[in-house]
Amino acid sequence: MSNMVNLTINGIAVSVEEDKTILEAAKELHIKIPTLCYHKDLCVAGNCRVCVVEQVGNHKLVASCATPVSEGMEINTNTLKVRNCRKHIIELLLTEHREECTKCYRNGHCELQELSAEYQITNQDFIDLVPDKNYTIDMLSPAIEKDDSKCIRCQRCVRTCAEIQSVGAIAVAHKGSEMKISTFFDRSLDEVVCTNCGQCIVHCPTGALTEKSYVEKVWDAIADPEAHVVVQTAPAVRVGLGEELGLGSGTRVTEKMVSALRRLGFDSVLDTNFTADLTIMEEGTELLTRLKRALVEDDPDVALPMATSCSPGWVKYIEHKYPEYLPNLSTCKSPQQMFGALAKTYYAKNIKVAPENIVSVSIMPCTAKKFEANRPEMKDSGYKDVDFVLTTRELAVMIRQAGIEFEKLNDESFDSIMGIGSGAGVIFGATGGVMEAALRTAYEIVTGREVPFDNLEITPVRGLEGVKEATVKIEGTVKEWDFLEGVELKCAVTNGLENAHQLMEAIKRGDKFYHFIEIMACPGGCLGGGGQPFPVDNEIRLKRMEAIYAEDRDLPIRKSHENPEIIQIYKEFLEKPLSHKSHKLLHTSYVKREQY
Amino acid sequence: MTTTKKQLHRIDLIFKNEDDCKEILRNALSRSDQEIVNEMVNSGLKGRGGAGFPTGLKWKLTAESKEKEKYVICNADEGEPGTFKDREILTRVPHKVLSGMAICAKIIGAQKGYIYLRGEYKFLVPDLKKELRKFHDILDELGLDFRVDIFLGSGAYICGEESALIESMEGKRGEPRNKPPFPSVKGFKGKPTVVNNVETLAHSYTILKFGAKKFRDLGVKDSRGSKVFSVSGDTPIPGIYELELGMTVQDFVDDFSDGDCKAVQVGGASGFLVPRKRFGKTTIGYQGKLTGISLPTGGSMMIFNSSRSMYNVLNNYLDFFEEESCGQCTPCRVGCQQLLKGIKAVKRGEKPTSYLNQLLKLTETMKLTAKCGLGQSVANSFSSIVENFREEMIY
Ligand SMILES: Cc1cc2nc3c(=O)[nH]c(=O)nc-3n(C[C@H](O)[C@H](O)[C@H](O)COP(=O)(O)O)c2cc1C
């Protein structure tokens, strides 16, 4: 344990570890110091200056987020000097800012708004700088909008994109009054290396970065009497939605979410977990096939490790940054897109609705899925497979607009078909979940026995750690797969693209060899996705994660291949994994993209 | 006009081109590190780059760190408008600067040094490289394991600020860092680093050659030695002058003005405006008990005669700050814009004259809360000009 340091804050003595900052020490005393540029997930920037406090003996104020504690330090957080300066700083920020809270996406969820309410900034003494600024709004991307007039230049997004995601799509450009957050040659986010992961959105304190909203489009579809509107809900939504509707983080709201969706007017409420299970069947078989080609047929062209492809942020990242590894990417579409392709084929036929009348909506914890749904490849049903993608946050908006008292709703269950998911499907929402689900099924296919972990819980691949590794020794194979006897299947799991970057570099250098890697673009996996509620930090991610695993534990079916609807679809429609039909509907291809 | 006064203040230490750096270094290498540090501390030399931090103490603090890898950086970014004293020093007596770097390296235990050269001074590179080759030969002969490279700056004024300078050397955007940690603890590549101004390093050569006493005998308490000034504005004799510290602004004006001086800006845009009524009471030197004001930054002295509009002067300074602020912190980025727009609005009558008081309060906030010296020192020129020439701001 590190050394302890004694200091006083507002006259109260406190003893904290020497590597703590004043801000952290104050938190221990339950003294709140306002912050804007500070975020637990990120390195300290110290640029907004609203967290300034007085240090006795120092004429200048110090930024509490950036100043380490020291022995004997005397800090005052609430003096006249501090309050006046803070007020000035907030006022200054507002003069550069197009204040239109009532028309703003972040109205009610904005840290700047909250702070100016706290400090009662009701006057506007300084000059409004906005009219002379050349602010632009970038609306080209199907996933993300960037409105510079709402930006307070805290650089949280820049740090997020660089530190957590190692993408660097956005950076600070120019200096002085012209300083702004920009992209390569100031292009639209749609035309640069941006992965649409939305992590910058969940880390932005204001309305400067938001998802492109499709709420109105979905309301229109629901109101259209011709349209049969189906909705699918991703696994992580059910453990995040509650936060937006006044419930504690990590509250499981699956059944209430289903009844809310029904009340909103969706014709059919279905579950992405179903196609998550289907992904396992397809991807698991793909993996085994690749292994067979490598181990039995000695095929030098087979690309290993095989990488998961259900995170469209990761897919776009690899397309930009590691195009030479595109053959390693599983050809499986994400569960969302599998669902979309089936909604307008299998499902349409089954319920006898013309596919052109089906509007397929998905609720995702993700902004990259908005981009994915708009990829030109995603029309294998003959129509746009997924018409509109809403985030968890947008669903909450609709629920509030509909006047639904969420907490009071009855529990309801998903419609069928394509409404049953297994526990393996639900854990797709957490980092390591795809790996765990795949192992549950693949191991059983190959050996005829359950994967050798207590209660099917493959704990080495769980948790928030950056890179997780697991080795599964395959023993007692059934005849068809006996070439795998004794093989140690090497797996790795990462979450957050910076970790993915580290893993890919290790693989590239030849330091590491794996058969199968799972990569999720967002920290914690989808539960920490760019479309999930504000705010987010590891504490919250862990709570959502616990909820995901609890869902798994409580489900009657916990392995994808045991899902009766999966068995049914192969029997009635797809025949078998990697069949001609699955190839057409469930698999895709990728493109090489530019580096910047 | 008597000339005794002039002789009193003009010093000729820095630019005297002695060719004895091998001797000085040999001698220094034979002394203990402790001895040299004491010599530096006793000389009273303070940094000539802006902040005025005692040089001996800076070296001592960096020497105390147990890290193996350390760096010496010569700050030759010289971005203050109207100053070119560092350029002159590097052109005329580069070996003194290099010797200062080598001694510093020996004491703190650095093997590598850099000259962070202002981009516009690129033309100095060939001569400096020649000088470096000669100097490296001398170091080899003396057995000192130290090498100096030149790093060409990117052109932004803020890159003269030591932590922004280091960021820019690390290939990042030139933005000042949070302090602490200071460069002496975590500098270039996260390692303990001494950043010294060109002139500071040249003075350390003088101190090693003549001893602390000779340096200390010049100047006054808190402000020892001589300093190179860039004199400009309404003067018949603009140029570079080495002067003894501790003179009053009146003394300076007597020597340099055209006879019609109404104010002197001491220390460039980040410095203070001294109006005529305070000439006699203001000593030119570092902030301390004796001096009326501090003399920050590169030693620019700008003389204004009665034909000058102080409104225009302030407007120019604010233009400069509004553009040269790195833009990262709120008080500086937005504060500068507000000040600039604010004085214009008052001048045009769009804001009441009392708005000036509000702007003065704003500069106080900037001084207290800005992240680096740039934003903190905008208040200096703003308040000294507005308070002394309020009428000129309004009419
Ligand atoms: C905005 C700004 C610009 C600066 N520009 C320079 C410069 O051009 N040259 C310089 O030596 N110091 C400059 N400084 C001061 C440096 O940060 C640092 O204090 C100095 O290089 C230390 O050397 P010294 O102790 O020898 O003065 C600047 C400081 C600020 C805040």
Ligand code: SF4
């Ligand atoms: S970003 Fe925040 S403060 Fe700005 S308009 Fe939107 S809600 Fe209001």
Ligand code: SF4
């Ligand atoms: S876009 Fe948001 S996160 Fe990025 S600098 Fe602006 S306000 Fe901060």
Ligand code: SF4
């Ligand atoms: S969406 Fe992701 S990749 Fe794109 S700018 Fe934001 S953080 Fe970077």
Ligand code: SF4
């Ligand atoms: S005070 Fe100005 S120059 Fe310094 S860090 Fe802040 S914005 Fe940048």
Ligand code: FES
């Ligand atoms: S929160 Fe500390 S400076 Fe922004």
